Amino acid sequence: MAGDVEYTIDELAREAGTTVRSLRVYAERGILPPPQVKGRTGFYGPDHLNRVQTISRLLDRGIKLNGIRELLEAWDRGDDLGDILGVAEPGATQSTAPSAVDTIAATELEQRYREVPNGLARVVSAGLYEPVDAATYRIADPQLIRSFDQLAGAGIPVDALLGELERLRADCDRIARRFVDLFHRTAWEPYQRSERTSTDRAALAARLVETKIQPGQVTAELVNRFIARYLDQDTDLAEVLPDA
Structure with missing residues (x-):
């Protein structure tokens, strides 16, 4: 344990x-190694913390737990996934302090x-930037910033964006x-009425993880589908770009 x-x-x-x-x-699910047990208490180390932070980042990217397990198994084998996934090497200490490049x-x-x-005020409230102190800001969401800048670079006015x-x-x-x-209606409230066994808690925890991931995936898919439908129905656009 590092x-x-x-x-x-x-x-x-x-x-x-x-x-x-x-x-x-x-x-x-087998993606967090067991702790070191001393007496009757399990203790976790920096490697565990790094693993949990990695899992959180992968969940934020919409990857399901089964997929995360496969990725982490490949990573543990020594496959070069760090650069692809943007995660730290196992055992590396991650700093939360912003670098000069980020500010x-x-x-x-x-x-x-x-x-x-x-x-x-608007770029901050929109989640693009966040204050570090009274005189300094940093990027709050790099992916959102990249998308925003791409759209602005395509000619969409920043105010409209x-x-x-x-x-x-x-x-x-x-x-x-x-x-x-x-x-709350379909998972939390039934759990409160249950016997609250370890099985009940595991089912609740699984639903919690799924609720943090699946709605975003479904929403993104539906939005893309509706955008494609409305653009496909634009006859004027189809005349100019018939094969698009």
């Missing part, structure tokens, strides 16, 4: 920004969006709330 730092399961969950339930699911002065960011009314992003965030928030309500 390093001298040790965590109980509660401490590991807190350090990794997740829940004990999720850690138990990861262990049951931007508040004055520069304000100047960058000077043509947009309330530009600085921000407006669409603001509406999209509001729509996504409503969708998320509906799925969370559905989870």
Whole structure:
């Protein structure tokens, strides 16, 4: 076990920004190695923390737990997946401090969006940037920034893009709330009425993990499908690009 730092399961969950339930699911699925047991207590180390952080990043990318297990098994075999997945080497210590490359002065960011009314406040509230301190900001969502910059580079006015992003965030928030309500009605409330056995807890934990992943996948698929349908129905566009 790398390093001298040790965590109980509660401490590991807190350090990794997740829940004990999720850690138990990861262990049951075989993607989190067992702890070192001392007496009657299991202790986790930096390698476990790095593994949980990797799992969280892969879940954020929409990869299911079975797929994550396959990827991590390949990684443990020594396959060169680090560069592809953007994850650290096993046992590497990850710093949460922003680097100079990731940060931007508040004055520069304000100047960058000077043509947009309330530009600085809007790019922050839209989730593109977040404050480090009063004078410095950093990119909050690199993937979102890349997509935003690509659309802006294609000629869409930044003000219009921000407006669409603001509406999209509001729509996504409503969708998320509906799925969370559905989870509470169909998983959490039945669990509270159950005998709360280990099997009941495992089923609840599995539903929790699925609820964090599947709604986003379904939503993205439906949005892409509807976009394609509406564009395909545009007869004027079809005359110009008949094979598109």
